[in-house]
Amino acid sequence: ILNVEQSPQSLHVQEGDSTNFTCSFPSSNFYALHWYRWETAKSPEALFVMTLNGDEKKKGRISATLNTKEGYSYLYIKGSQPEDSATYLCAVKAAGNKLTFGGGTRVLVKP
Amino acid sequence: DTAVSQTPKYLVTQMGNDKSIKCEQNLGHDTMYWYKQDSKKFLKIMFSYNNKELIINETVPNRFSPKSPDKAHLNLHINSLELGDSAVYFCASSRPGTYNSPLHFGNGTRLTVT
Numbered sequence: 623i624l625n626v627e628q629s630p631q632s633l634h635v636q637e638g639d640s641t642n643f644t645c646s647f648p649s650s651n652f653y654a655l656h657w658y659r660w661e662t663a664k665s666p667e668a669l670f671v672m673t674l675n676g677d678e679k680k681k682g683r684i685s686a687t688l689n690t691k692e693g694y695s696y697l698y699i700k701g702s703q704p705e706d707s708a709t710y711l712c713a714v715k716a717a718g719n720k721l722t723f724g725g726g727t728r729v730l731v732k733p
Numbered sequence: 734d735t736a737v738s739q740t741p742k743y744l745v746t747q748m749g750n751d752k753s754i755k756c757e758q759n760l761g762h763d764t765m766y767w768y769k770q771d772s773k774k775f776l777k778i779m780f781s782y783n784n785k786e787l788i789i790n791e792t793v794p795n796r797f798s799p800k801s802p803d804k805a806h807l808n809l810h811i812n813s814l815e816l817g818d819s820a821v822y823f824c825a826s827s828r829p830g831t832y833n834s835p836l837h838f839g840n841g842t843r844l845t846v847t
Contacts, residue, residue, distance in 0.1 A: 654832040665737075665823065666776075668835030711776070715832035720789060723776040 624648065626714045628724035635702045635731050642698040643727040645712035649693035653715040657686055657697055660709040660726070669697075669710075702731045736760050739824045739839035746814055747847055754809045754842045756824030763829045764788075765807035766836065767799060770821040779822075782807050783829060814846045 627646045635641045645655065654673045658666040670679040675690040683700040699706050709726040716722075739756040746752050758765065766789075767779040780799040781789035787799070796812045811818060821841045828834040 656835060658836075665838035665840045666836070668837070671833055671835050673833055713776075713836075720778050720781075720791070721832065721836075725773065725775055 624714060624716050624719040624722040626712060626722050626724040628710075628712055628727050630727060631725065632728040632730070635699070635706075635729060637702060637704060637731055637733045639702055640698065640700045641702055641729070642696050643710065643729075645695045645697070645714075645724055647693050647695075647714040648716065649691055651717035652690045652693075653717065655688055655695050655715075656711075656713040656721070657695070658711040658713070659684075660711055662708075666711055697727075699729070702729075704731050704733055707731045737824055737826055737837050737839040739822075739842055741842060742840065743843050743845075745845045745847065748814055748816060750814050751810070751812045752814060752844070753811070754822055754824075754844075756807045756809070756839055758805055758824075758826040758837070760826055760837060762826035762837070763804055764827050764834075765801065765804070766825040766827075767807065767809050768823040768825060768838075770823065770841070772820075776823065780807075780809075811844075814844075816846050819844055819846045 657669040660666040670686050672688040677688040685698045688695045709728045711726045713723045737758045763784045766781045768776045782801045784804045785801045798810045801807045823841045824839040825836040
């Protein structure tokens with residue numbers, strides 16, 4: 623069973639501040655990591671799919687990095703806005719395992 | 734315009750009943766999935782079909798039976814519903830090769846068994 627952990631479980635951010643949070647996973651037999659953004663009452667939407675060590679992806683004010691050797695990915699939100707409030711999910715695919723989701727980091731941006 | 738649509742959005746039913754949830758995608762994807770959001774809010778894979786063929790079947794009670802009439806549809810039929818089946822069920826699709834293709838999710842079906 624693949625163990626994908628996200629921390630923190632939740633965080634509050636003041637509007638305009640930047641923040642980041644982590645997805646950790648076993649580094650062996652890594653294939654890919656997905657980040658999803660999940661707003662309340664909506665469906666998860668893909669942000670990034672990352673496969674290579676050192677990968678960095680950016681979409682607007684949101685960016686992500688990947689370290690497959692140590693088994694973690696960071697998601698960064700620059701200049702947080704209220705519309706960034708959502709749960710951010712990561713999911714990891716490794717050899718012999720299905721795509722496995724972490725528990726998510728719930729972000730609340732306070733105006 | 735909806736890429737992955739599932740119906741119904743809400744389903745309230747009594748124990749022992751049989752119910753179905755339908756899912757359709759218009760993205761031209763070959764692979765479709767059913768996920769269950771468990772009590773701890775984790776998304777857990779239940780089934781995956783690739784071009785109408787079952788490729789993932791997790792440890793799910795055999796009361797749950799997926800059916801894929803064509804690659805654009807993956808329906809979930811549940812027999813003899815139990816209280817513990819209450820959850821949100823998500824359909825998703827992707828291009829073949831699950832590890833480097835993002836999933837496209839439906840809006841979920843909230844099943845309540847009373």
